[in-house]
Amino acid sequence: MLPADNHVHSEFSWDTGVNASMEETCRRAVEVGLPSIAFTEHVDFTEWGDHDHPPPAGDVAQSADVPAEIAERERVHAIDIEGYLASIERCRGMFPDLRILSGIEAGEPHHFEGSVTAVLAQGRFERVLGSLHSVVHNGRLIYADRLFRQLPAHVVVRDYFEELLRLVEGSGVFQVLAHCDYPRRYWPAAREGEYREADFEEEYRAAFRALASSDRALELNTTSPLASTTLMRWWYEEGGGAVSFGSDAHVPLRVGRLFDVAVDIVEAAGFRPGRDEYDFWRR
Known part of the structure; x- marks a missing residue:
């Protein structure tokens, strides 16, 4: 039995294309034998442009009119919560026979805590992911892949982990930390050689310790380059209690992708299936 896929996107996420379909994604999940999926649609308050700056430290009051924060953005749009929840019910x-969970993927929640909270107040969301796609650089929120053009690769990754630690310690709205090493997707291997987890072991462990102390789950993301058993073992050794599996699928065909391999990795690190087939895997 494959585990639940706790990180899936549909037509209600701003970055999906014409092939995205909640209905077809559910159909595909049944075909591949998933017991459950969570539609964790993007909730972002930045477009990573020249006009995007993190709010002042400690400013979490930006919750009165959530859509207005991104009304001027060309690409990033507020989620249609009413339509989304109606589609979930349909x-x-x-x-x-498929357990379907509602959810969001909150981008940079430590910077936009008030706005994320305002979104969550508008409906029942059963799975909340926290994610970091950007790093604060020269006062702006810069998408991770763009920084590889400006800085040495190892500096980009270490800056990312510093920001990730601030996210974990500074936000309490999420249950699962998504794709903990997101810049790895864009690592310039042609210039730098293969990405090595061991080069950033202390950074991984620091983030894992903070996450474990808050009793939240770490995601094994199968769209990102797959984590090694060693990396998942670091999570175990730092006190991590739970692992969530997420395909990060933006089209139906990618739901549950590589979950058979991911299960082997997580099991080898010491985790086992939880209370039932819908649960996280646990130590």
Whole structure:
């Protein structure tokens, strides 16, 4: 039995294309034998442009009018919460044997805590991911892949982990930390050689310790380059209690992708299936 896929996107995420479909994603999940999926749609308050700056430290009051914060953005749009929740209910009726969870992927929640909280207040969201796609550089929020053009690769990754630690310690709105080494997707291997987890062991461990102390789960993301058993073992050794599996699928065909391999990795690190087939894997 494959584990639940706790990180899936549909047409309600701003960065999906014409092939995204909540209904077709559910159908695909049933075909591949997943017990459950969570539609964790993007909730972002930046477009990573020249006009995007992190709010002043400690300013979490930006919650009065959430859509207005991104109204001027060309690409990033607020989620249609009413339509999204209606689609969830419709799919639950169509696929009664598949557990379908509502959720969001909150981008940079430590910078936009008030706004994320305002979104969560508008409905019942059963799975909340925290994610970091950017780093503060020269006072701006810069998307991780763009920094590789400006800085040495190891500096980009270490800056990312410093920001990730601030996210974990500075936000309490999320349950699962998504793709903990996101810049790895864009690592300039042609210039720098293969990405080596061991080069950043202390940075990984620091983030894992902070996450474990808050009793939250770490995601094994199968769209990112797969974590090694060694990396997942670091999570175990730092006190990590739970692992969530996420395909980060933006099209139906990628739901549950590489979960058979991911299960082997997590099991070898010391984690086992949880209370039931819908649960996180636990130590």
